[in-house]
Every structure is written in C-alpha cells, then in structure tokens.
Amino acid sequence: MFNGADVRPEVKSGRVLNYSYNQNIGPLDTPDQSKAAAVNAFYIVNWLHDWYYDSGFTEATANAQLDNLGRGGVAGDPLLVTSQAGANTGLRNNADMSTPADGARPRMRMFLWTAGTNTALSTPAGTVRSEAFATGPRSFDLIGDVALATDGTAPNDDACQPVTSNVSGKIALVNFSGVCGSTATVNDVRAAGAIGIILVDPANDDPRAFTGSAAANIPGLAIGKTDGAALQAAVAAGTVTVELQSAPTGPERDGDLDNGVVAHEWGHYLHHRLAMMMMVREGDNRDGVYALAPYALADGTPNVAYFGIRRFPYSRDRTKNDLSFRHISNGVALPTNTPGFPGTGANNSEVHNTGEIWATMMWEAFNVLADAHGVTVARRRMADYVVAGLLLTPPNATFTEGRDGILAAASALDSDDMILMAAAFAGRGAGSCAVAPPNSSAANAGVVESGTLAAKLSAGGISLTDDGISCDHDGYLDPGESGQLRITLANNGILAAENVTVTASTTNTGFRIGAPIKIAAMQPFSSSSLTIPVTLLQTAPRNTVATITVHVAGEQSCDKSGVNLTLTMRTGVDDVPNSSIVDHAETRISAWTPTGTGAASLWGRATVTGNTMFFGVNSPVATDTQFVSPALAVGTSQNLVLKFNHAFDLEASGGQFFDGGVVEISLNGGTTWNDVSAFGVTPGYTGTLFVGSGNVIGGRQAFTGTSPGFPALAPVTLDFGKVFAGLNVMFRFRIATDASVSQTGWLIDDVEVDGITNTPFPSLVTEPSTCTARRADFEEPAVIATRLAPATSLAPFDNGVCILQDTP
Known part of the structure; x- marks a missing residue:
C-alpha cells in the first residue's frame, strides 16, 4: 500500500498525468523516474481493463473495480499496482500477480531488472563460474576466509535453521537444499555474523540466479555443484581465502516501461x-x-x-x-x-x-x-x-x-x-484426438499428440439411484427396486458425431437394463443428458459390488472402437450411522464436517481407480479449510491411535512449498487446535511452508509437494499412547493455500481410530429385506412401496419383505 516513503505521480494542470523517463540514468535516481514508471503502468493496466471489458470481462464476470455500479459481482476490489516494487529492498528481475477471489483486491507488482553484472569468485584453485543474486548489493569486492555454515538440523549444511558453526567475520559456504528459500539462508548466515555468502547450486554446474536477501545486504555469489564440492573439500582441509567481486555493466531497466511485461503480468489476472x-x-x-x-x-x-x-x-x-x-x-x-x-x-x-x-x-x-x-x-x-x-x-x-x-x-x-x-x-499437436496429461501430473506425463480434426465423444456424470420404485429411497438400488442410469454425453470435437449409440451392460447377475439409445447426430461442443432404466431383480444378491459399463460409439469420432465408462457401486446395502471406528468413505452419509470459508465446495469425495475417498481441493486462492471429525471418546485401557491412507499433490515449485495440509487435534470440542506433532507423534510432513505468499500457516511443517506415485495411497499411523485417556478429542485434516496457483489436493481414505469407546463413523450393512412388487415392469404410476418387519412366517424371504401396492 502507498505510504509516506513511496512516490506517487501528481496530476498536473489541465488533468495531465505525464512524466518523462531518462534512459541514461537509473530508475531510482530521481523522483520523476519513479513517477514516469508508475504512470506508464497505470495507463497500460487501465487500458487493458477497458479493452477486455468490451470483450465480456465485466463486473458480473469478477473483474477488479472499486464500484461495480450495480452490475453484479463483488465491488471494492480495484487492482493494486505497485511500480518498482521492493526496489529499495533489492527485489529484481521479475513481476508477479496475486489473484484472490472476487471482492478481494488483486495485486500486481512490477520490478526493476538488473543490468548486466560482471562477477568473479577467485579461489586458490583459480576463478570459478559464478552468478549474482537477484537481490542484495550489486557492486562489491570482498576478500575473506571461507567457513562452512552448519545448523545441526538435517541436511545440516543448508542454513535453513539458525547457524551453529562459527561463520562470524567470514564468508559462509552453504549448500542450497530447497528446504527453505535462498532469502532465509542468506538471512540466517548474516544473523550469525557472516560478511558474505557462497551458495552452492546442488543441481547444476552452471549456477542459477538465486533470489538472495536485500534485508541482509551482504555480498553473495552462487556457484555450481562441482565447484562447490571442490571448495568444500578445500575448506575441510584447511584455511581457504577467496575474493568475491561484482560490478553492474550499466543502468538498471524498469519493468514498468516494458509494455509486454505489464500486459503479460496483467494477463495472469485473466x-x-x-x-x-x-x-x-x-x-x-x-x-x-x-x-x-x-x-x-x-x-x-x-x-x-x-x-x-x-x-x-x-x-x-x-x-x-x-x-x-x-x-x-x-x-x-x-x-x-x-x-x-x-x-x-x-x-x-x-x-x-x-x-x-x-x-x-x-x-x-x-x-x-x-x-x-x-x-x-x-x-x-x-x-x-x-x-x-x-x-x-x-x-x-x-x-x-x-x-x-x-x-x-x-x-x-x-x-x-x-x-x-x-x-x-x-x-502444434493439440488436434481433436490429442490427449492431455491429467492436471495431477507434475511431470506432464501422458501427452498424446494429434493433428486430426474430428468428433470426440465422451461420457461422464454417470450415476444410478433408486429413484424409480423403491422401498426406502436411500440412494442404493436394492433387490426388487428400480431406478435410472444417468449419463452425460458430450461431443468435444469440432465435427458432428453421427449414428451415435449408447449401450449399458453388466456382467453382474440380477440386473435388467433398458435398450441402447440411438442418436442420429451430435453437433460439435454439444452435450446431452441421457437416462436408461435399470431394475435389480428380486433374486439378485444383496451387499454386492456391481459394475455397469456404458459403451458410446459413433461415426467421425476419434475413438473408432468407441468409448467405455464404468460405474462401480454397492447394491443391496444400507447406511448405518454411528456404527464403526473406521470410515472407508463409502457411505452416502458422512460424520465429518467441512469448516472454514468455502469449505463445503472444497471438501468432498472423489473416486480414484474405482475407490471412493475423501478429497480436499488445492485452491488457487488463499484458503484455510478443515475436515473435522466427530467427538471421539478415548478409553483408558488402549492407546489412542489414528490411522489413515492418503496421497497429496499440493503446490510446490523450485524447492519452495506454498500450499500444504496438516493434521490437528482438539481437546476442548473444537475451540482450539494444535498440530498432532506437538504430542509426540510424527506425521511425516514433507516440507516447511513458505512465508510471504499469503498462506496462514506459512512457516509450519506440512504435507506439501507431490507424494510418491500420486494418487497412490500411503499409510500413516499416529500412536498417542494413553496421554488422552478418558478425554473427548477431535481430529481434523486442514488445507491452507496461498493467494495464487493450485495443484490437485489431498486424498484421504480408510480413517481408523483405535482406543476409543464410541463408534462415531457410519458403515455399510446388508439390506435386511427384499423389495417385491405386484407389477414386474414397474411402469404403472399408481404403485407405492411398503416394507414389512422381519418375521419368520414370511418365508421364503430371509428377513422381511417390501410389498408394492396399488394406490386406492
């Protein structure tokens, strides 16, 4: 935000907002340089706002405006543009855009760009290839002894924790691990008294340009992994004195004046x-x-x-x-x-x-x-x-x-x-029949190129419920009940699909499925909702996992042999609440409560390779949501043990961890929460969340990045012993995200809590009775269903009977 230390251009007489920029001096050399940069950025972003408004990016479609003039959307969110952002703190060579939800102000930051920099790192073995940091001092000539910076925490030599080795008055040698950012590393060695830093790039012999730290304001250079290993070996053998040199080759450039960079960054907003x-x-x-x-x-x-x-x-x-x-x-x-x-x-x-x-x-x-x-x-x-x-x-x-x-x-x-x-x-390979990698693939694996223009049939949204003749209307199809198989059919290609046939079938016994649906033509980018009647016969087995396959075929489509979609479901079962200490996420009812703003749309269930599990979305905007268990009554004779299987794909990039998930426990009915790691258990968190990008739990350990083999599940067991004996506790899974970028989310399944005296979770049990009808075809509208209580006199039915009768 603007404050007294910032520079703001003034509107001149005649409502003129105009300043000249001098290319022969630096962008910070005079106030008018900064004002000229701000005016250019101001003009470009306002022009882009107006241009895209005419193309439909309006109040109703969540643009950024102070006053929405009653035209929809959420007002009070004008774009905040910061020219020369962080220039006095050393931010350089970038631009960024934060895009929160409608109603919160997006923020665009334009940076200065360094001129060419000549660097040199001279060692007793000769001069090695070096790279300047993006922030911090640009001009220096520093001679000093080198000391390896260690912090006592694995990997020990990355200075991601307070440095414990003696680097005071010396040039610290640090191996970049990615556990923390280079800014934190430079700050840590400066706090330990280092006068400079050499940061080793562990992945490249040609070192990358690390961010560094303007706040630390000490000379620093990056070197490659081979040169770093040699220097570290020399330091271990005795005293090593080096010289760090850096000098800019000319004035810096201002990104505010590069209209391509301004337009590109504004484009992230749309x-x-x-x-x-x-x-x-x-x-x-x-x-x-x-x-x-x-x-x-x-x-x-x-x-x-x-x-x-x-x-x-x-x-x-x-x-x-x-x-x-x-x-x-x-x-x-x-x-x-x-x-x-x-x-x-x-x-x-x-x-x-x-x-x-x-x-x-x-x-x-x-x-x-x-x-x-x-x-x-x-x-x-x-x-x-x-x-x-x-x-x-x-x-x-x-x-x-x-x-x-x-x-x-x-x-x-x-x-x-x-x-x-x-x-x-x-x-460019993205024709109608191309296959894109799933958005969960960090490596973008699975691309299939296509140069073809064709129809492309797909089926989705498949479901089956007992919305026909039913004894209990519990969502499960039981023997003797009927319902509708619903399918959403789409043509995502650019040609019409002709002579389309949709066929449903199953190898399970006891099903009667309606005839195939025939469609003469499906136009490009069209969709249709289809229904096929399904009856589960009275003789069908109960508590069965059934699979229905939908086959879609049509002419002019990419898949010449057709497309298959399967629905796997339970039949002949009932949900029973409060009946288990294990939750397999298979019941239609849930004992878990989503909390936090927007949680209801971010927490739910997903089906992966036929297995239903709980799922929390990795949001592209700042969120803090939780999936909260019911109260758990801890016994006194057994250890309290929380078990679950999970997989995660939560935003991380370049060794930095931005979004993450944690497991927390409450001892007072959800009033306050603590991370489970505070009670002697080790969840196996995979990184420390970045501080500074808007994540409310930044700085904490969390599950972050991509778990091995995602979405393959891995087990977690947390044994709390008897520390909570006799208490009521609650657990929650919590996802916190920063203000931009997303990945997939967090999959959680088979949650089990041992050592409790209540049964807080629902379970599936066999439907206790068979639904029977006087009309086998279920076509009469005046047919109702009733269920009789179990009685031995109702043989040959096992435990009871559902009788369908005419209404009077």
Whole structure:
C-alpha cells in the first residue's frame, strides 16, 4: 500500500498525468523516474481493463473495480499496482500477480531488472563460474576466509535453521537444499555474523540466479555443484581465502516501461499469455519472431530481442519455433533444428516452459484469425473468445479442456473461426484426438499428440439411484427396486458425431437394463443428458459390488472402437450411522464436517481407480479449510491411535512449498487446535511452508509437494499412547493455500481410530429385506412401496419383505 516513503505521480494542470523517463540514468535516481514508471503502468493496466471489458470481462464476470455500479459481482476490489516494487529492498528481475477471489483486491507488482553484472569468485584453485543474486548489493569486492555454515538440523549444511558453526567475520559456504528459500539462508548466515555468502547450486554446474536477501545486504555469489564440492573439500582441509567481486555493466531497466511485461503480468489476472497479440500491428511481418521482455532484459544476454526471456522466440514459422504439444512433458527432447536455448527437456513441465507451448498455440490461433480478418478484427475476436472460453472452462483445466473452452466460444459466435483455430491447435499437436496429461501430473506425463480434426465423444456424470420404485429411497438400488442410469454425453470435437449409440451392460447377475439409445447426430461442443432404466431383480444378491459399463460409439469420432465408462457401486446395502471406528468413505452419509470459508465446495469425495475417498481441493486462492471429525471418546485401557491412507499433490515449485495440509487435534470440542506433532507423534510432513505468499500457516511443517506415485495411497499411523485417556478429542485434516496457483489436493481414505469407546463413523450393512412388487415392469404410476418387519412366517424371504401396492 502507498505510504509516506513511496512516490506517487501528481496530476498536473489541465488533468495531465505525464512524466518523462531518462534512459541514461537509473530508475531510482530521481523522483520523476519513479513517477514516469508508475504512470506508464497505470495507463497500460487501465487500458487493458477497458479493452477486455468490451470483450465480456465485466463486473458480473469478477473483474477488479472499486464500484461495480450495480452490475453484479463483488465491488471494492480495484487492482493494486505497485511500480518498482521492493526496489529499495533489492527485489529484481521479475513481476508477479496475486489473484484472490472476487471482492478481494488483486495485486500486481512490477520490478526493476538488473543490468548486466560482471562477477568473479577467485579461489586458490583459480576463478570459478559464478552468478549474482537477484537481490542484495550489486557492486562489491570482498576478500575473506571461507567457513562452512552448519545448523545441526538435517541436511545440516543448508542454513535453513539458525547457524551453529562459527561463520562470524567470514564468508559462509552453504549448500542450497530447497528446504527453505535462498532469502532465509542468506538471512540466517548474516544473523550469525557472516560478511558474505557462497551458495552452492546442488543441481547444476552452471549456477542459477538465486533470489538472495536485500534485508541482509551482504555480498553473495552462487556457484555450481562441482565447484562447490571442490571448495568444500578445500575448506575441510584447511584455511581457504577467496575474493568475491561484482560490478553492474550499466543502468538498471524498469519493468514498468516494458509494455509486454505489464500486459503479460496483467494477463495472469485473466488468462495466461495475452501479451503477444497486443504487440503486433497491421502490416507487421507475422512470420517473424516476437520476444517477451526485450527491453527489461538488458543484462547483456546475446540476441535478447530475438529470444526474450523464453527458450525459443514466439513465431508461427516452424524454422524459428518448432515447439509442439509433446514438449510440455519432462524428458521429451526439445527441437534442435531451430535457434534457441533448449537444454535437455528434462524440465519441460516447469510452469514457464509449459506456458511457452500454450502461448505458441495461442499465437498460431490468433494468426489464423488475422489471416482471415486482419489484425484489428482478429485482436477483438481473440479477446472475445478467450473471455467467453474461460467461462466454459473447468477449474484446473488441462490443455485440451482450455482449448475446448476457447473453441466452443468461437463455435457459438463464428463456426468458421472455430475451424480455423482448431486447425491451428492441431498444427502444434493439440488436434481433436490429442490427449492431455491429467492436471495431477507434475511431470506432464501422458501427452498424446494429434493433428486430426474430428468428433470426440465422451461420457461422464454417470450415476444410478433408486429413484424409480423403491422401498426406502436411500440412494442404493436394492433387490426388487428400480431406478435410472444417468449419463452425460458430450461431443468435444469440432465435427458432428453421427449414428451415435449408447449401450449399458453388466456382467453382474440380477440386473435388467433398458435398450441402447440411438442418436442420429451430435453437433460439435454439444452435450446431452441421457437416462436408461435399470431394475435389480428380486433374486439378485444383496451387499454386492456391481459394475455397469456404458459403451458410446459413433461415426467421425476419434475413438473408432468407441468409448467405455464404468460405474462401480454397492447394491443391496444400507447406511448405518454411528456404527464403526473406521470410515472407508463409502457411505452416502458422512460424520465429518467441512469448516472454514468455502469449505463445503472444497471438501468432498472423489473416486480414484474405482475407490471412493475423501478429497480436499488445492485452491488457487488463499484458503484455510478443515475436515473435522466427530467427538471421539478415548478409553483408558488402549492407546489412542489414528490411522489413515492418503496421497497429496499440493503446490510446490523450485524447492519452495506454498500450499500444504496438516493434521490437528482438539481437546476442548473444537475451540482450539494444535498440530498432532506437538504430542509426540510424527506425521511425516514433507516440507516447511513458505512465508510471504499469503498462506496462514506459512512457516509450519506440512504435507506439501507431490507424494510418491500420486494418487497412490500411503499409510500413516499416529500412536498417542494413553496421554488422552478418558478425554473427548477431535481430529481434523486442514488445507491452507496461498493467494495464487493450485495443484490437485489431498486424498484421504480408510480413517481408523483405535482406543476409543464410541463408534462415531457410519458403515455399510446388508439390506435386511427384499423389495417385491405386484407389477414386474414397474411402469404403472399408481404403485407405492411398503416394507414389512422381519418375521419368520414370511418365508421364503430371509428377513422381511417390501410389498408394492396399488394406490386406492
């Protein structure tokens, strides 16, 4: 927020807001430099707001405005733009955007960008390759002895805890572990009296640029893993004196003046990768190259105006950019037939690397519109399709779901545009029959490319309940009852699917399933809700796991042999509340209570490989929600033991952990809560959550990142002994997220609590009776069901009977 230490441009006479920027001096050298930067950022973001408002990004669709003028949405959330953000604290070489839910202010920060920096690290063995930190002092020449920084906590040499070794008056040597960020590491060695720091990159011989710490304000350089190992060995053998040198090559650049960076960052607020179409003009060579951030990236990088900050320039010319859909997957070799900085492709799934592929596809789509309509018309149409497409796109969308949202929007407005854009996506491997990796895949594994335009049939939303003739209407189909099998059929391709047939079948005994459904044609991006009658015969077994397979086939569709979808369910069972100490998440009723803002929509159940389990969503906005158990009466003769199986995929990136889940316990009916680790148990948390990105439990240990083999489940056992004997306790699973970015979430199953005297959880039991009817076909509307109590005189029925009678 603005305060007395900040600079704000004043409106001049005649309502003029105009300041000149001097390129020959630094961005902080005069107040007018800062004011000029702020004015440019102010103009660009307001222009973008107005431009996309005309394409549908309005109050009702959750844009950022102080006053919504009664047009819907939540008001009071104007975009907060901070120019030269953190400039006096050393923040550099980035820009970021925080996008909370409608009604909370989004925040965009534009940073300064360092000029080229000449660095040198001289050791007794010679000068080694080094990289400057992004923050902290830029100009220094420091000579000192090197000391290894240790903190007594594994991995011991990463300075993620207070340093216990003697580094006072010395240059600290630290191995970066990723347990904490480089900012915390630099702060810790400074607090221990170090006069400088050498940070070893454990993954690369060519060291990356770490953030560092402006607050610590000590000289520092990063070196690669091989040089780091050699230096560490030398320090272990005796005294080693080194010299750290750094000097900038010219004035810094201000990201506020790079309109591509401003537009790109604002684009995170709506849709990734929007800057390119704002750059091109009518008459430009659209077969050329278009780079992001060539102005800001003035650090001496060769050919910066060709490549910008990406590995390849953006171009529809395949001799300049040959990226395709498959290049989002780790391990897929990048093109070597075009100029670029490709590397090995080992880290293709990194968000910016993956974003390059999406941006390339979107650039292709924009250009086919420009070919057809000219740049000016294409720019507006592309904006229209993006905004409308987002409204049609599910949360945490895959590549193909994002593509389909945009194509569906185009189809509704101009089917010719839809065909053109679909062909553009197909040209980069994302045709109608392409398969995207699931959004739970951290490595983006499973891409199947396609250059085909076709229909693509899919079936989903399959369910079966006893909503026909039923004795108890408990949601389970019991012997003698009937219901409807509901299926949502969709064509997500760009061609019509013809002669579509939907068939339901089962190998389980006792089912009578209705005839196949035939549809003459399904149009592109259309869907239909279908129902097929199902009866479970009186002779069918009870308490059975049944599987119904739905087969969908049609002409012109990607899957020539058709698509199969299965529904696995229990039949002939009842839910019994308060009957078990184990919860398998299989009953329709639940003993757990979601709490926290928005918890009801973030906690629920998911079915993974046929197994139903509890599921908490990893939200892309700041949340703090919990899944709370009922009261548990702890006995006195046994240990209290909490067991569960789980898997998690919670936001982490670059060795930093942003979103996480913890297990907590309450001893006073939920008034206060403590982490279970405070009571002598070890949950097996996987990281410390980052502090500074809006997560309310930042700094705490948590389950975070991606569990091995996700979504494969792993067991956790927490044995509390008898410390809570005779007390009532409650457990809760808690997910806390920061203000941006999401992954999948937390899967939890088979929760068991041993050592308690009550049975707090529901369970499934065999339906005690058979439902019978006087009419076998269940077609008469005036038929009702009643159930008789168990009686031995009702043989041959086992325990009871449900009789269906005519209404009088």
